[in-house]
Amino acid sequence: MNAAIDxxxxxxxxxxxxxxxxxxxxxxxxxFQRMFAFLSEVTLSDYIRRRRLTLAAFELQQSNKSVxxxxxxxxxxxxxxxxxxxxxxxxxxxxxxxxxxVNLKAYPRMSFHISIxxxxxxxxxxxxxxxxxxxxxxxxxxxDHAHNSIPKIWQEARRNGMxxxxxxxxxxxxxxxxxxxxxxLSGGDWGENDTFFYYLAVPYEGEAPADMxxxxxxxxxxxxxxxxxxxxxxxxxxxxxxxxxxxxxxxxADLPAVECFYPPGHDPQNELxxxxxxxxx
Numbered sequence: 453m454n455a456a457i458d459x460x461x462x463x464x465x466x467x468x469x470x471x472x473x474x475x476x477x478x479x480x481x482x483x484f485q486r487m488f489a490f491l492s493e494v495t496l497s498d499y500i501r502r503r504r505l506t507l508a509a510f511e512l513q514q515s516n517k518s519v520x521x522x523x524x525x526x527x528x529x530x531x532x533x534x535x536x537x538x539x540x541x542x543x544x545x546x547x548x549x550x551x552x553x554v555n556l557k558a559y560p561r562m563s564f565h566i567s568i569x570x571x572x573x574x575x576x577x578x579x580x581x582x583x584x585x586x587x588x589x590x591x592x593x594x595x596d597h598a599h600n601s602i603p604k605i606w607q608e609a610r611r612n613g614m615x616x617x618x619x620x621x622x623x624x625x626x627x628x629x630x631x632x633x634x635x636x637l638s639g640g641d642w643g644e645n646d647t648f649f650y651y652l653a654v655p656y657e658g659e660a661p662a663d664m665x666x667x668x669x670x671x672x673x674x675x676x677x678x679x680x681x682x683x684x685x686x687x688x689x690x691x692x693x694x695x696x697x698x699x700x701x702x703x704x705a706d707l708p709a710v711e712c713f714y715p716p717g718h719d720p721q722n723e724l725x726x727x728x729x730x731x732x733x
Contacts, residue, residue, distance in 0.1 A: 453477050453491065453564040456484075461561055464504050465525045470496070480706035482639050485595045485646070487693040492562060495596045497646045502559040505541045508534075509556045512549040519546045574691055579674045579725070584628055586667045587621060587660035588636065588653025589614055595646045599686070602635070602650055609652050617661075622654040624715065630725050631655055632718070635711035636667060672707060672727045675700075678720040685711060688724040702728040 456477040460468060473496070474484035488496045504526040511522050523534030523546075538546045542556050549556060591605050609615040618633055636651040653667060660666040675696065677688035697704060705727035712723045 453488075456488075457562055457564070460500060461503070464500070464507060467527075468500060478703075480704050482637070482648075482706060482708060483693075483704050485648075486598075486637075486689070489595070490690045490693045491564070495646075497596055499559075499562060501537065502541065503561070505538055506557070506559045508538065508546070509542060509549050509558070512546055522546070574696055575678060576696065577676050578728075579629065579676055581629065581669070581672055581674055583671045584655050584669050585657050586634060586636065586651075586653040586669070587656040587658075587664045588618070588634065588651040588667065589663070590665055591650045591652070592647050593650045595648060598648075598650075603682070605650065605652065606635075614652060618652060618654045621656050621661075623656075626655065628655055630710055630712035630723060632712045632714040632723075635713070636708050637711070638667070638708040667708075669707070672705060673702075673729065674725045675702065675728050676726075677724045679722040679724060680720060681722070685722055685724060692724070692726060701731055703731045705729045 456473045459473055459476045470485065471481050474481040477484060477487075479487060485496045488499075492499065494502075508522050508526050511517060511525070512519070515522075517525075519534070520531050523531060526534075528534035528537065535545055538544075538549075542549065544554060544556075548554055589609070593601055593605075606615075609618075615633075622631075622633070624631070632654075634651070634653045634655070636649075636653050638649040638651060651665070651667060653664075656666075675692070677691065679685040679688050707727035709727065710725040712725055714721055714723075
């Protein structure tokens with residue numbers, strides 16, 4: 453993680469490639485932005501934005517460069533977008549930052565340190581899956597707002613009939629796992645911007661309907677966490693990144709993760725499935 457921060461800090465005045473950030477942290481791109489947010493309690497894009505605007509404020513105070521020149525250095529394509537972002541963080545316009553006695557905000561460079569502390573036990577299991585196919589509806593989700601937008605996607609699916617269509621495709625008698633309504637977190641545009649694809653899907657072997665997409669999962673090992681409710685599912689994500697991965701003999705595989713929602717009466721009600729591999733492979 454500190455290597456990832458090194459890369460970010462060395463490229464604040466320039467272009468930041470999220471794939472290289474993830475690579476520096478030895479983490480699959482599928483997971484890095486989400487893991488960063490759980491570990492640091494700030495999203496990756498927010499951290500980069502705050503650091504860039506901190507350095508921009510220093511330059512405004514200490515150099516004779518124009519506002520638009522400084523805006524361009526820190527990734528803003530227009531005077532208006534830079535002014536809006538600067539005012540949102542610092543509470544004043546960039547031109548006012550050059551005045552004596554103004555109050556500005558500074559966000560220091562982040563660093564990660566090992567912390568050993570007792571936590572509650574973690575219940576999980578390892579599943580070997582020969583691979584499966586799924587069909588589903590694709591949604592583009594902003595990483596920063598995923599916790600709020602994904603529940604709304606499910607609510608809309610119940611209203612517009614998508615949920616019923618998925619249930620109609622689902623084979624409840626299948627013994628293949630995971631066999632429920634799936635929320636699949638796929639790569640999407642990660643590495644290029646702050647979005648990823650979230651599919652509402654079901655395991656499905658046939659030809660995908662015209663308005664759906666087919667997803668193929670290869671043979672893999674998975675770590676599975678149980679979750680009785682949505683709050684437990686969020687806790688499972690956090691447990692995965694902050695506790696389980698650092699202390700296990702496994703690393704995250706570069707494949708989509710799956711949230712599985714089972715029919716009423718199923719025990720457990722929900723599960724988080726995350727592809728893994730032995731460390732060093």
